[in-house]
Amino acid sequence: MTEAERRQRVEDICDDALRRAEEDDRAAFVVIACDGDEGLRQEVEALLLHAQRADKFLTASIGEVAANILADHCSSLAGRQFGVHQMLSLIGAGGMGEVYRAHDTKLNRDVALKVLPESFANDPDRLARFQREAQVLASLNHPNIAAIYGLQECDGVEALVLEFVEGPTLADRIARGPIPLDEALPIAKQIAEALEAAHEQGIIHRDLKPANIKVRDDGTVKVLDFGLARLTEPNGKARASECVTQSPTITSPAEASGIGMILGTAAYMAPEQAKGRLADRRSDIWAFGCVLFEMLTGQRVFTGATISDTMASVIKDDPPWDRLAADTPVVMRRLLRRCLAKEVKQRLQAIGEARIAIEQLLGGAQHEEEASGPTRHHLRRWIALATLLALVAGLNAGRLLKLNPNEAVVWLDVDLGLGPGTSLSTERTLIISPDGARLVYLASVSGGPPRLFSRRLDHPTATELQDTEGASWPFFSPDGQYVGFAARGKLNRISVDGGPVVRLGDRPQFLSGASWGEDSNIIVADRLNGLGRIPADGGALAPVIAPERGRTYAFPEILPGGKAVLFVATTPDGEGPNIEVLSFADHHRKTLVRGATTPHYLPSGHLLYGDKGTLFAVRFDVNRLETRGTAVPVLNGTPPERSGLFGFDVSHQGTLVYRKTGSGIMTVQWLESSGANKPLRAEPGIYANPRLSPDGQRLALTLIEGLRQDVWVYDERRDSMTRLTTGGFYSHPIWSPDGQYLVFTAGGSGMFWARADAAGQPQFLTLNRNSQVPSSFSPDGKRLAYTEFNILSRTNEIWTVPVEYTGGQLHAGTPEPFFATDFNAAAPAFSPDGRWLAYQSSASGRFEVSVQAFPAPASGQGVKGPISSRGGTSPVWSRSGRELLYRSGDRIMTVRYTEKGGLFVAEEPRVWAAKLGGLAFDLALDGKRLAVVTPVDSSEADRTEHDVVFLFNFFDYLQRLVPSR
Amino acid sequence: MAPGRRISLGKHTNEVATASPGTVTELLRAWSDGDDRALERLVPLVEAELRRLARGYMRRERREHTLQVTALVNEAFLRLTGARQLRWQDRAHFLGITARLMRRVLVDHARARGYEKRGGGLQKMTLDELVAAVAPDPALNLLDLDRALETLATVDPRKSQVIELRFFGGLSVDETAVVLQVSADTVKRDWRLAKLWLLRELEGDPK
Secondary structure, three states, rough: OOOOHHHHHHHHHHHOOOOOOOOOHHHHHHHHHHHHEEEEHHHHHHHHHHHHHOOOOOOHHHHHHHHHHHHHOOOOOOOEEEEEEEEEEEEEEEEEEEEEEEOOOOEEEEEEEEEEEEHHOOOHHHHHHHHHHHHHOOOOOOOOOOOEEEEEEOEEEEEEEOOOOOEEHHHHHHHOOOOHHHHHHHHHHHHHHHHHHHHHOOOOOOOHHHHEEEOOOOOOOOOOOOOOHOOOOOOOOHHHHHHHHOOOOOOOOOOOOOHHHHHHHHHHHHHOHHOOOOOOOOHHHHHHHHHHHHHHHOOOOOOOOOOHHHHHHHHHOOOHHHOOOOOOOOHHHHHHHHHHHHHHHHHOOHHHHHHHHHHHHHHOOOOOOOOOOOOOOHHHHHHHHHHHHHHHOOOHHHHHHOOOOOOOOEEEEOOOOOOOOEEOOOOOEEEEEEOEEEEEEEEEOOOOOOOEEEOOOOOOOOOOEOOOOEEEEEEHHHHHHHEEEEEEEEEEEEEEOOOEEEEEEEEEEOOOEEEOOOOOEEEEEEEEEEEEEEEEOOOEOOOEEEOOOEEEEEEEEEEOOOOOEEEEEOOHHHHHEEEEEOOOOOOEEEEEOOOEEEEEEEOOOEEEEEEOOEEEEEEEOOOOEEEEEEEEEEEEEEOOOOOEEEEEOOOOOEEEEEOOOOOOEEEEEEOOOOOOOEEEEEEEEEEEEEOOOOOOOEEEEEEOOEEEEEEEEOOOOOOEEOOOOOOOOEEEEEEEOOEEEEEEEEEOOEEEEEEOOOOOEEEEEEOOOEEEEEEOOOOOOOEEEEEEEEOOOOOEEEEEEEEEEOEEEEOOOOEEEOOOOOOOOOEEEEOOOEEEEEEEEEOOOEEEEEEEEEOOOOOOEEEEOOOOOOOOOEEEEEOOOEEEEEEOEEEEEEEEEEOOEEEEOOOOEEEOOOOOOOOOEEEEEOOEEEEEOOOOOOOOHHHHHEEEEEOOOOOHHHHHHHOOO | OOOOOHHHHHOOOOOOHHHHHHHHHHHHHHHOOOOHHHHHHHHHHHHHHHHHHHHHHHHHHOOOOOOOHHHHHHHHHHHHOOOOOOOOOOOOHHHHHHHHHHHHHHHHHHHHHHOOOOOOOOOOOOHEEEEEEEEOOOOOOHHHHHHHHHHHHOOOOHHHHHHHHHHHOOOOOOHHHHHHOHHHHHHHHHHHHHHHHHHHHHHHHHO
């Protein structure tokens, strides 16, 4: 048998054997097939031994594997030629890439090659910037700085060419234990000198740590990787978390993977870096302090189990000074304290100072001084933390998962835990005390008037503040002990723990915000009447900003120190709302932010405000009353805006709180009594005062945009909106019976009218400083009923005025009071035959609907009412039948009526619609459906209306977004 | 500036990566005509191009097909020659070239990165992981496989080619049969037996 024949025989037997599945079977087959040829059998069995493994051998999809290998150029370049460099070995890896020791074959020297991540090679802009900055860094020339030689490209791989420095890193040295002072000082001096040289050229290291400081055997110190941290940032800026995870610096192989490396960077990050601000030379000084401390103690100053723990420790913890040896010289202690001052401005300002101190120590010049005791800072922080924990413990928290006091910002959704039947009011209802420990909010019980509730956050329940029915616009005293509020035509205050309500003075007629200053004065805004001041102990209202026709004012906030006040105003030519500031001393007033509302000054040095559904923050210099830099959106979409008011509040220690409500955005819906609804005007907006035209084809309404409100007419058939007014202070339109024109409220200027087709300008009908809200025309169109707010009696009154439409002009005659009453009558509505007037009044303590003959009989008789029984407002007559509808809570009620002998006879009210689900409404011509202004997310709002969102550590969050220092 | 320090911020580019399209066509032709030195010059060019393609491929997050070596190499040739379509003597010829090239590229890649030296610590990474995936012995490496194939070629050239075509070229049994002009059964049998032979060669006899 030839060699070839023998091999053929081996293969044949192998192949036959392989087809036999069972191994026993196979072994027997081989024995038989080899027929006693022992050599043959051994050869066959040697091959078959691998049969089991052979199944999977060489079955990988080579395409995928090859792509993987070929694409993975960075994984190992060792042994390759890279341009003029022969790669020798991998010496480390950092977030930026791997570092190789390589030999420069031209210059015959060893270098370190730092291979850049692929993201660089693929981004020309980034690469260009990298090259420019590398050039700057390459100009650094100092014996204690490892040089950057340049950039090298090879096969699409980019690498930085760096000076190769032999020897252990300082981290390796520290791992062996603390470094005695006399050894540490020369090292520290050289590090300081390296930093000094770099800082003189405007170059910041940004990532100084023991792992990138080398100590050669001869004692020479080389600081590695100057400025590389900045080079790796995608656009010259980076968030703290990115800085940490993308640390570019070499780390020893032992630390090269995973968490060790990342922590190694976070631990040396200055507080301002940890908060996301850009590093400057003082950040290097901080890191220098950390390194120095670590050399002397053998342990890191700041540690934590996670990055955020470590960063939180950097921001909050005092260095463990007690770890310093007892004989540590005071000069050294003081140097460390100055390097490790959290506040940048309190920190050592120049590294040269550190060098001088070290030289002093090296020269033995030590001035023994008393070391300072524990700082108050520490105590303060502890209290703040305890407060937060107390808050959290006390809250009826809905979601606690996200809570970690070490995190920069903590979001918390909380159910206020109101009792059944209790609901939060819709206006600015929720405020937080300056110390962040208490909430005060407005809520109503069983549809009654809103009252104030006070809730200490470490207590499980809220307390109702007695005697605060009808409250609005709550605001805290600066010490958080009192709440000011408006109620019953007065401005009042009450202790947050309850007690008597103290009347301070008259409530401004169009109150639009109040702020309690440290000087015991309260600044109040009146939408139409400017700003005024009222003493916090009570007294007369003194004007601060006089009213000016066409201007509106809102949301005052006194700045710290009480020297100036922020507020919101619109201008007569329809501009705004703008945030303005008024300085009390010189009465100087200026605009800070245009098109913005609801300003809050934060002790973090920011101005927080709302603009078009978004909260913005901008740096604010409270001394110069100037904003600085660019505003940045901070919380998009939340908190919700309602009529230009962003319903949020911020405590002085950085808790932002807002109510989780609907967006405040509405549509207009048709609602049938069955509950079925369909859109009338689906376009979302903030609408009010819907009024259907007499022909039922058009809808007049008020559209609110920010602080501005104007009257529009919507044509359902054409789906078109026609603007009737542009002044920004018009509302409450009503139609003339012929549908030719509308009458509406003009701020504090009386009533205006305009043609329904928007031809011509709105013109005045009445001129009056009192608020006059038109309500109903008599069927013949000759008389107009309206509600007027009487400044003297501080109540609403019903008036009527004869009107005449001649020559294309509407003229008003002499107004007459309809119903001299002192109990707040409003919303008059003429019956279809014009013989009755329905209205709401609060004679009984809450609004009920009554009906009276018109004109009122001289006898004073003819009053029928109230016809409602459990509260009634907004009466509207059916034009198709003898029914009167009104609103009771969220229900629409209806009352059938007849007339007998000049008397109005009403039946018992029945429910017309069990759930209005909306805010304002009008009845259609056919009496079968309502046009309802409906919040877009009313169902959502129902579910979440007790939810309050807390953002703890909001200032830290802001600092990262908008660094203020 | 300190003497001896050079700031070299300009880019140094490997000269082989800039060969003209004409050169590549020429080399392909020369190699097809049996000039093995042409292959030596072709491999680094193709490798550089394959790396670029592979990087692009790996970056794409969702891939609709698994990557075929033939497609990869074809794309590399198209890019290198600037041609819209490559004219081969026949498809079998192209497939053969593909497998040979891929084998050479991967082996050179491994060799260049110092995989010869065992125990290189951090240097031993992806390629060994590959071999661990395809071979029972994780210590096995691509260079050993290449050498074993060389040995096999001296004993049984067709079996060596079957391995090259099927493993490095990613060809199917039928494609391999077409290239080698044998039956599919023969390819299957060669494949089974060659793997046994290689494993014995690589792992040695247990005795």
